[in-house]
Amino acid sequence: MEIVDVILPLEASEDAAAWKRAAAKRLGIPEKRVVETRLVKHSIDARKRPIKVQLRLEVGVDQSLPPAVDPTWEAPRLPQGAKEVVIVGCGPAGMFAALRCLELGMKPIVLERGKDASARRFDLAPILRKGTVIEDSNYCFGEGGAGTFSDGKLYTRAAKRGPVRKVYETLVAHGAPQRILIDAHPHIGSNLLPNVVMAMRRSILEAGGEVHFQAKVSGLLRDGEGVLRGVSTTDGREFPGDAVILATGHSARDIYQMLARESVLMEPKPFAVGVRIEHPQPFIDHQQYHLRKGETRSDLLPAARYGLATKIRDRGVHSFCMCPGGWIVPAATENDEVVVNGMSLSRRDSPFANSGLVVTVEPADVKSFEDEHGILAGIAYQKAMEVAAKQAGGGGQVAPGQRVADFLKGKVSPDLPEMSYFPGAKSAPLHEIMPKGVVGRMQEGLRLFDRRIRGYAGREALLLGFETRTSSPLRVPREKESLEHPELRGLFPCGEGAGYAGGIVSAALDGMRVAEAVKG
Missing domain, CATH: 3.50.50.60 (FAD/NAD(P)-binding domain)
Structure with a gap:
C-alpha cells in the first residue's frame, strides 16, 4: 500500500477513475498496476480559479487494499472498588x-x-x-x-x-x-x-x-x-x-x-464580545469562490466560509464560529437578556451565512465593574451587554439589529434586510449600545475586512446583538x-x-x- 497526495480539478474530484490515473502518474507506474484507491483526506483550494481539490489517497499497487476498519469504542469491565x-x-x-x-x-x-x-x-x-x-x-x-x-x-x-x-x-x-x-x-x-x-x-x-x-x-x-x-x-x-x-x-x-x-x-482572562454578522450565502460564495456574474456555486462545492482577523490598538478583531448556510439562534440562558449565536445543519443549505464578529476584551477593560463584582467583573460586563440587547430589542428574544453600512456611519437603520434569526430583530443604534472601545475597533475592522472581501460591509450585511459567549472571562x-x-x-x-x-x-x-x- 502507498500513500500519495494528488491535486485534481473540481469536476474530477469525485471520480474514482480519475483518482487511479492521478495516483499512477504520481507514483510513476502504469495505471493498470493501481488496483484500488481509497480517499483518506479531502480539501479544497479555492484561492484562485480554477478551483483545485487536494486528495490524499491510499493506493493498492498490484493488489487490493486491506478492508477498511470502522471505528468502534469499548471500555474494559470496571474493577471492584474502581475510583x-x-x-x-x-x-x-x-x-x-x-x-x-x-x-x-x-x-x-x-x-x-x-x-x-x-x-x-x-x-x-x-x-x-x-x-x-x-x-x-x-x-x-x-x-x-x-x-x-x-x-x-x-x-x-x-x-x-x-x-x-x-x-x-x-x-x-x-x-x-x-x-x-x-x-x-x-x-x-x-x-x-x-x-x-x-x-x-x-x-x-x-x-x-x-x-x-x-x-x-x-x-x-x-x-x-x-x-x-x-x-x-x-x-x-x-x-x-x-x-x-x-x-x-x-x-x-x-x-x-x-x-x-x-x-x-479564580483568575481573570481575556475574552471577546461583539455581534453576529449575516450575509446572503450566494454573496459569500461569489467572493470566496471567485464566481463570475450570474454563475452559481457548483454542487461539488460546500457553502463557502471565511475567516477574518486583525489587530486594532492592541485588541484583536476577528470573525468567530462562522456558519456557512446557517442560522442565527437565540443563546440566552436567562430571561432578562438577549444573546445570539450561530448554527447550521449538515447540509448547510440555508440561504444565509453568519459569523460572530468580536473584539477582544482584556481584564483592564472591565475595571469599572470590579468594585461591585470583584473577580466576576468580566461576567458583569457580558451581562450588561446582554441586558442592553434585551431592552433595545423590546421584548422576548427580539434582537437589536443594524445594517453594517449604517453602523459605520453611526446612524439607525430605517429598515433591516431579510435574516435567518427566527425571533426577529428591531432596528437599534448598536454603535451607541455597545462599549465604546468595542465599537471603534469593530468599525475599523469592518472597513479593513471590506477591502479583503469586497462588499462585506455592504447594504445587505446585517449586524445582530450581541455575541458575548465566545469564551469565559475567568480561568x-x-x-x-x-x-x-x-x-x-x-x-x-x-x-x-x-x-x-x-x-x-x-x-x-x-x-x-x-x-x-x-x-x-
Whole structure:
C-alpha cells in the first residue's frame, strides 16, 4: 500500500477513475498496476480559479487494499472498588472525560443541569416562538453542551494538545458521518449531533458509568482536611467521589458565583464580545469562490466560509464560529437578556451565512465593574451587554439589529434586510449600545475586512446583538503537571468553562487529558 497526495480539478474530484490515473502518474507506474484507491483526506483550494481539490489517497499497487476498519469504542469491565470521578457538565469536555475514565478503569458520575438531548429539543420551541428561555434547558445547557445545537464544527488548531484523530473516531463510532475523518474542515451539523451525544451517553451507561440530568450543582463537599470529595445539587442530593472534574462550559455563571462564595481561587482572562454578522450565502460564495456574474456555486462545492482577523490598538478583531448556510439562534440562558449565536445543519443549505464578529476584551477593560463584582467583573460586563440587547430589542428574544453600512456611519437603520434569526430583530443604534472601545475597533475592522472581501460591509450585511459567549472571562487555575487546582485538592478544572479550550475538539481533548491526570 502507498500513500500519495494528488491535486485534481473540481469536476474530477469525485471520480474514482480519475483518482487511479492521478495516483499512477504520481507514483510513476502504469495505471493498470493501481488496483484500488481509497480517499483518506479531502480539501479544497479555492484561492484562485480554477478551483483545485487536494486528495490524499491510499493506493493498492498490484493488489487490493486491506478492508477498511470502522471505528468502534469499548471500555474494559470496571474493577471492584474502581475510583469514582464526579464530572460536572455533560458537554464535550465532560463526555470525553467520562469515556476516558472508563477506558482507564474509573467510574464517571456525570452531572448535567439540563435535560437529555431528546427532551432538550422541545425546550428550544419556547425561546424561538415565544421568546421565553427555559433557564436550565436551552441552546447552551443540556446533554452535549452548547455544541449540540450550534453547528458541530470540528476544525481545530489544537493538534498539539492531543489525539485529534481519536476524538473524530470516537464521534464516528457513535454515529457521526465517516466523512469527518476525511474532510479538512469537518462538520457534523446540529441535526445529527443530538443522536451522536445520546449514543455516547449510552456507552457511558453500558460501561458502568452514571449520567444524571437536571442535577444542578450548587455546593462543594470537602473532607476534614479541606480536600474536595464531591458536590451537592440544588435539590439536596450529594454526589461523593474521589475527584471532581469541573467541565461546566463558559455559560454556567452560577458555578463561578458558587466558586467565589466558596473562596476557590479564580483568575481573570481575556475574552471577546461583539455581534453576529449575516450575509446572503450566494454573496459569500461569489467572493470566496471567485464566481463570475450570474454563475452559481457548483454542487461539488460546500457553502463557502471565511475567516477574518486583525489587530486594532492592541485588541484583536476577528470573525468567530462562522456558519456557512446557517442560522442565527437565540443563546440566552436567562430571561432578562438577549444573546445570539450561530448554527447550521449538515447540509448547510440555508440561504444565509453568519459569523460572530468580536473584539477582544482584556481584564483592564472591565475595571469599572470590579468594585461591585470583584473577580466576576468580566461576567458583569457580558451581562450588561446582554441586558442592553434585551431592552433595545423590546421584548422576548427580539434582537437589536443594524445594517453594517449604517453602523459605520453611526446612524439607525430605517429598515433591516431579510435574516435567518427566527425571533426577529428591531432596528437599534448598536454603535451607541455597545462599549465604546468595542465599537471603534469593530468599525475599523469592518472597513479593513471590506477591502479583503469586497462588499462585506455592504447594504445587505446585517449586524445582530450581541455575541458575548465566545469564551469565559475567568480561568479556574490548575497545576501544570497534575492539572489539579493549586489550592483545592481534588478539583480538576477542565474545558471551556475553566478557560482551557475553545471549541468541541479542544474541549474533548482537554477532557481526555484531565481524566488521565485524575488516574495519575
